Amino acid sequence: xxxxxxxxxxxxxxxxxxxxxxxxxxxxxxxxxxxxxxxxxxxxxxxxxxxxxxxxxxxxxxxxxxxxxxxxxxxxxxxxxxxxxxxxxxxxxxxxxxxxxxxxxxxxxxxxxxxxxxxxxxxxxxxxxxxxxxxxxxxxxxxxxxxxxxxxxxxxxxxxxxxxxxxxxxxxxxxxxxxxxxxxxxxxxxxxxxxxxxxxxxxxxxxxxxxxxxxxxxxxxxxxxxxxxxxxxxxxxxxxxxxxxxxxxxxxxxxxxxxxxxxxxxxxxxxxxxxxxxxxxxxxxxxxxxxxxxxxxxxxxxxxxxxxxxxxxxxxxxxxxxxxxxxxxxxxxxxxxxxxxxxxxxxxxxxxxxxxxxxxxxxxxxxxxxxxxxxxxxxxxxxxxxxxxxxxxxxxxxxxxxxxxxxxxxxxxxxxxxxxxxxxxxxxxxxxxxxxxxxxxxxxxxxxxxxxxxxxxxxxxxxxxxxxxxxxxxxxxxxxxxxxxxxxxxxxxxxxxxxxxxxxxxxxxxxxxxxxxxxxxxxxxxxxxxxxxxxxxxx
Amino acid sequence: xxxxxxxxxxxxxxxxxxxxxxxxxxxxxxxxxxxxxxxxxxxxxxxxxxxxxxxxxxxxxxxxxxxxxxxxxxxxxxxxxxxxxxxxxxxxxxxxxxxxxxxxxxxxxxxxxxxxxxxxxxxxxxxxxxxxxxxxxxxxxxxxxxxxxxxxxxxxxxxxxxxxxxxxxxxxxxxxxxxxxxxxxxxxxxxxxxxxxxxxxxxxxxxxxxxxxxxxxxxxxxxxxxxxxxxxxxxxxxxxxxxxxxxxxxxxxxxxxxxxxxxxxxxxxxxxxxxxxxxxxxxxxxxxxxxxxxxxxxxxxxxxxxxxxxxxxxxxxxxxxxxxxxxxxxxxx
Numbered sequence: 001x002x003x004x005x006x007x008x009x010x011x012x013x014x015x016x017x018x019x020x021x022x023x024x025x026x027x028x029x030x031x032x033x034x035x036x037x038x039x040x041x042x043x044x045x046x047x048x049x050x051x052x053x054x055x056x057x058x059x060x061x062x063x064x065x066x067x068x069x070x071x072x073x074x075x076x077x078x079x080x081x082x083x084x085x086x087x088x089x090x091x092x093x094x095x096x097x098x099x100x101x102x103x104x105x106x107x108x109x110x111x112x113x114x115x116x117x118x119x120x121x122x123x124x125x126x127x128x129x130x131x132x133x134x135x136x137x138x139x140x141x142x143x144x145x146x147x148x149x150x151x152x153x154x155x156x157x158x159x160x161x162x163x164x165x166x167x168x169x170x171x172x173x174x175x176x177x178x179x180x181x182x183x184x185x186x187x188x189x190x191x192x193x194x195x196x197x198x199x200x201x202x203x204x205x206x207x208x209x210x211x212x213x214x215x216x217x218x219x220x221x222x223x224x225x226x227x228x229x230x231x232x233x234x235x236x237x238x239x240x241x242x243x244x245x246x247x248x249x250x251x252x253x254x255x256x257x258x259x260x261x262x263x264x265x266x267x268x269x270x271x272x273x274x275x276x277x278x279x280x281x282x283x284x285x286x287x288x289x290x291x292x293x294x295x296x297x298x299x300x301x302x303x304x305x306x307x308x309x310x311x312x313x314x315x316x317x318x319x320x321x322x323x324x325x326x327x328x329x330x331x332x333x334x335x336x337x338x339x340x341x342x343x344x345x346x347x348x349x350x351x352x353x354x355x356x357x358x359x360x361x362x363x364x365x366x367x368x369x370x371x372x373x374x375x376x377x378x379x380x381x382x383x384x385x386x387x388x389x390x391x392x393x394x395x396x397x398x399x400x401x402x403x404x405x406x407x408x409x410x411x412x413x414x415x416x417x418x419x420x421x422x423x424x425x426x427x428x429x430x431x432x433x434x435x436x437x438x439x440x441x442x443x444x445x446x447x448x449x450x451x452x453x454x455x456x457x458x459x460x461x462x463x464x465x466x467x468x469x470x471x472x473x474x475x476x477x478x479x480x481x482x483x484x485x486x487x488x489x490x491x492x493x494x495x496x497x498x499x500x501x502x503x504x505x506x507x508x509x510x511x512x513x514x515x516x517x518x519x520x521x522x523x524x525x526x527x528x529x530x531x532x533x534x535x536x537x538x539x
Numbered sequence: 540x541x542x543x544x545x546x547x548x549x550x551x552x553x554x555x556x557x558x559x560x561x562x563x564x565x566x567x568x569x570x571x572x573x574x575x576x577x578x579x580x581x582x583x584x585x586x587x588x589x590x591x592x593x594x595x596x597x598x599x600x601x602x603x604x605x606x607x608x609x610x611x612x613x614x615x616x617x618x619x620x621x622x623x624x625x626x627x628x629x630x631x632x633x634x635x636x637x638x639x640x641x642x643x644x645x646x647x648x649x650x651x652x653x654x655x656x657x658x659x660x661x662x663x664x665x666x667x668x669x670x671x672x673x674x675x676x677x678x679x680x681x682x683x684x685x686x687x688x689x690x691x692x693x694x695x696x697x698x699x700x701x702x703x704x705x706x707x708x709x710x711x712x713x714x715x716x717x718x719x720x721x722x723x724x725x726x727x728x729x730x731x732x733x734x735x736x737x738x739x740x741x742x743x744x745x746x747x748x749x750x751x752x753x754x755x756x757x758x759x760x761x762x763x764x765x766x767x768x769x770x771x772x773x774x775x776x777x778x779x780x781x782x783x784x785x786x787x788x789x790x791x792x793x794x795x796x797x798x799x800x801x802x803x804x805x806x807x808x809x810x811x812x813x814x815x816x817x818x819x820x821x822x823x824x825x826x827x828x829x830x831x832x833x834x835x836x837x838x839x840x841x842x843x844x845x846x847x848x849x850x851x852x853x854x855x856x857x858x859x860x861x862x863x864x865x866x867x868x869x870x871x872x
Binding site: 008009012014016017018023048080081082083084085086087088089091092093094095096097098100101102107112115117118121132133134141142143166169170171172173174175176177180207208209210216217218221222243244245246286287300301304305308309312313316335336337339340341343344358360361362363364365366368373376377380405406407408409410411412413416429431432434435436460461464465468 | 544588591592593594595596597598599600601602603604605606607608609610611613614615616617620621623635639641642644645646647648650653654655656658664668732733734735736737738739740741742743812813814816817820821823824825826827831833834835836837838839840842843846847848849850851854855857858861862864865866867868870
């Protein structure tokens, strides 16, 4: 963390009182630390995004195409005709303000344009001006304004300052979904070549190599091999990690960070140990080596282009069904979009656990099961042996990731697994968990270093709730099932709740899982000594 | 400023009606012609609006879920907040539309020293909104007594329940008091909370003042300055039977009635062009009116189109050498 970052007490000097000036007369300022840099034109070109060029948000001239207004207004018209969500959400907001203090970015910054209602008004004002009778006739009195470069810059700033977490939508009497509005505006910005690099480059990487990090197949094989070695060192058991194996029963897809980043990596070790212990007939794929989908943060079309690999690969390998790892936005795509955009998956079978015989009826069309559903079912049927005391050095809380919580409702499975694999579990306050959960502040492609101040502001509510259970119950780890959480919450915790680490649910499974033929376990998957084994291991 | 502007608009409307009620010709305009125009604009406007919404398809099934989804048989799912069946969706929508379920969740975030964030329960908006909307609906139903003969039993029932306490003469309707209290709360909430004042448009104040004006003139007529109810009913029946009354009947009605009916007419005309269309839109919101059965049943996007993808063959062509070196299986050697 850089030295010029203000201390938490300073950053928390937040006023929720809005400025005196009307929001329409308050142009956006690009202050270092609060926005993301523009897309690398080479990446944009690789995936055929329009108008690739070198430009920077803090520069005056964004080198927009000549007819940029026409492009955007036509794009808006097109989307109004394609998405009922957009048309309805543009018309029915009554500005009741219920959403205002629900956004983590508003809570952490006090910037009124981070109130979801006002974020939407940034677009709605233009919609009124060009698409409604009242706005055309009455103009500003009706809340309408022209699309100017200033408005465009405001859009770029604030719609890349929304993590599409949908918390506001839970409280909205009409279910107005700011994530949907943000997705639309990001699509519009893309039409004139305005994108951020943290979305565009992962998208280009994923399109080319199969994963966001741009890891080529041999690199992918190497990292799995490395994990297998490490797991053997920790447990004494040699596991298999088959790749691109035709005829396997199950294709397993995880977010790429699981095999290339920490603390995700310990979750990967957990998966590998579990699959070995139950003798799962499965395969990884180097082609579909990414469950995550940064296309979701770009456009519906890009999401579809990236997601295509999963079903295509399942078909090529001839598997029966697909199992998916711990990730948040990945599951938004898999649960709410995949079947529609790349289905029907009629070449697959309705998922059935080979161990328990449970048929996952809830996935009978999409044919993709979440690993926590799969594991909870295993535990329920006593198919694995667990020693929860191996997690006794952890005092645990659980962070519901936005998408599994508010785009699926995957709430009980992870809790069931945690309770069966750990002895010390403490919930954060009820207004900060389940469907009311707070975002990490870095989702939807905003998790860059250049945006760190805004991320920490957005992470403040989550950090605050974690600090509460740290102080009250001595919590020292926050578990989650999201790759972006695992990548970005460590910084949030270091800042707002020092001493709270970040881990995955299947990391705890891996710790507690008793493997046949394992050596005496002295440490957990991180190499941290177990309670009572301090000083005995070769740490 | 926007509040003052909106108040001024409504005051001007009142003055127009007040002046107009002074001449017989204008009375006909206010009592017959404008109400017909208002009705037509409202009906055509709302139908147009709903058709416009409905013509935009729902490409993706994206409910915002609250509570546990339907998954394993031994895990209890939240049937109303996260419905996976049509019946559940109907339940969720009914809770939303009749009880304002989502507003009931409302919390108030506060930042205290520490820094510590707290989220207290905050039900005032829910209560104010619920009282306002239900009062409005009951008053609306009560008014059918002017347009019908004989008066249907559900109208009489609403009227009897509303006057349940039998206080005052004429009997005081509870909703008359409640709607004024709720409107006052909703207005002052908007004016006094700096955040809300900041986001409020003229279009947020106009309905409050307009409906406030309608309620006040209604209350004045019922409890204070009497008007000729028989003549009013003749006018109303005349309107719905398309045989409007003449100057004789219109002449018997006090001028405050013309303010009342003019404001109602303006409200009807204003309705389809304003945020009040949430009356229809709330039924059509795709984040609430779809079942979370995404992985159970396929949803079809009507405008789906093929996209450029990176096929396995292209991918293997690009990486064949490194894959071979790493010992990974290949489709083509």
